[in-house]
Amino acid sequence: MADTAGATVPVAFVFQQAGQPHVVTATAAVCVAWLCVLTGHQRYGLRFLGESRGLVTTLHDWLTLVGLLAVVRVLSSESSPPAVALLAVTPAPVLTALCRSLTHRHLKAQRRQARAVHRALVVGEARAVDRVVEQLASRTDHPYVVIGAVPVGESVPRSGIPEAGQLAGADRGDDGQAVLAAARRHGAETVLVAPGSLLYGERLRALSWTVHDAGLPLVIASGLADVALRRVRPSTAAGLHLLHVDPPVRRGPQLLLKSALDRAGAALGLALLAPLFVLLALAVRLDSDGPALYRQTRVGHRGEHFTMWKFRSMAVDADRLRPHLTSANDMDGPLFKMRADPRVTRLGRLLRRTSLDELPQLVNVLRGEMSLVGPRPPLPDEVSTYEGPALRRLLVKPGLTGPWQVSGRSDLSWDESLALDLRYADNWSLTTDLGLLARTFRAVVDGRGAY
Incomplete structure (x- = not known):
């Protein structure tokens, strides 16, 4: 319904206001084309619906629509001005993206209550089962319970996890x-297999045949964790199914x-926020003794x-x-935070609650020492306690x-932050980065964890 409204109402309104002929025909053509593009890209399938906010995929769908309509325009000799036609179809992806975002939020809320999930039976060696169960239990943004x-x-x-049965160490058929x-x-609605030394090759293949013949879906846990799907490519070599994992972008x-x-x-940002910087600096100076700005040594890219x-939010x-x-x-860990830190000034609590104290770091971004989006910059004494994987955040x-x-x-x-x-x-x-920037505004308004 949202996709239909986004493709019909703006087109009808813009074409009518521009005095274009064939308003009904143009509206119907855009609506049918938009719904066909979304259906062709399987946006209404259970594997996609609600699983993503869909900002990038919506843009991809819209560009496909524009290309399709351009072909139709040439074949039908449609004569509306290109600017009018483009303006008419622009609201469609906006409403679609908004609907997808709301659907995604609704689905996440449902899954936090163990709804809208697939009941999964995990099969594998004990250690592999524990690993899969622990990974799935650590988050709720997936469809498995x-x-x-x-x-x-x-x-x-x-x-x-309750033991529903047991398989022998050796294959007994x-x-x-x-x-x-x-x-x-x-x-169970899904069988989730964690392969190991006792469950692989022909034994796993025979198990998959039986499960599939009974009409149950079967999912294989590869053992990879926290690797974006776009970095993984499946292939086949000599009958083996391989997963190619692309390296991170460095x-x-x-x-x-x-x-x-x-x-x-x-x-x-610095140009637009210059007046606010002046006001905040004056407010900090009037609120407590000391300079308006606070500088501190942090560790950046590759340990530099x-x-x-920052705007000073604590006593000098x-x-x-x-x-x-x-x-x-x-x-816990190397971080130091207090909910009621006695060193924080009266104004400082407001600055931290609204994240306004962080704004001077735009200078660090301009100098290339920081980015608009990235991990929080740690202190040198925090880094000195890092071990193994923690160093990768640098x-x-x-x-x-x-x-x-x-x-x-x-x-x-x-551990969660890391x-x-x-x-x-x-x-x-x-x-x-674009997704995190979009979510930052909500995080600032919410203020959760800001102290």
């Missing part, structure tokens, strides 16, 4: 029937474009140190007092906003 497990071998899973019986007892034209957009956005700027001796407050830290520039800021900020644990940053660092793309 584990209702039982069928371990392979003698080991017992430790995840606490009855795997499929045992899994089907367990699926029927527990009402150089090339995309990063050059990101840098250019960062600096252009920072320059525009730089001076980060805040750094000297921090060692005395270590026992009151509300965060492979991209720190950002003015990023996954940490839009996902709860200081309400997140260290997981978000690593996911961003390994799967970065321009579309990811």
Whole structure:
């Protein structure tokens, strides 16, 4: 209904206001073409509907529509001015994208309550079952809820998932029937297999035949985690099914474009916000003794140190007092945050709540030390405690906003923050940045975790 309204109402209105003939015909043609494009791209299928906000895919669909209508225009000798025709079809993707975003939010809310999900039976060795169950339980933005497990071998899973059955360590030819019986007892809608040394090759193939012949879908857990789908390409070699995993983007034209957009956005922001900067600086000076700006050494891209700027939100001796407050830290890991930090000034609480204290970092972005989007810039003493995977978050520039800021900020644990940053660092793309920028406004208004 939203797609139909977006393709009919604007076209009819614009063509009528422009005095164009054949308003009904043009409206019907655009509506049919738009719905055909969306249907052809399977946007109404269960695999797509509500699973994504769809900003990029909506743009792709709209460009396809424009191309299709251009062909129809030539074949039918339609004579409306190109600017009028383009204006008429522009609202369609906007309304479609809005509808997809609302559908995505609704689906996420449903899944947080264990609704709109597939009941999955996990089959695999105990350690593999535990790994899959733990990964799925850590997030709710997916369609699977584990209702039982069928371990392979003698080991017992430790995840606490009910055991629906068990397969022998050696293939006895009855795997499929045992899994089907367990699926029927527990009402499973999907069989999720975690392959391992005891379940692979011909044994896995025979299991898939039995499950599919019974009409149940079968899903294979590859063992990869937090790798964006666009980086994975399936292929076949000598009968083997292979997954090619593209490396993260660390150089090339995309990063050059990101840098250019960062600096252009920072320059525009500084120009537009100059009056606000003056007002905030005066307010900070009047609220408490000390300078308006606070500078601090942070660690940036590939471990390089730089001076980060903020509007001062604490007393001037805040750094000297921090060692005395270590026992009151509300965060785990190397981060230090207090919900009721006595060093924060009256105005400082408002600045932090609204994230206005971060605005001077636009200067850091303009200088190339930071990006508009990226992980939060850590302190040197935090970095000194990093081990192994944590160092990977330094492979991209720190950002003015990023996954940490839009996902709860200081309400997140260290492990949750690190997981978000690593996911961003390994799967970065321009579309990811655009999505995080769009979510930043809501995060600022919400203020959750800002203290």
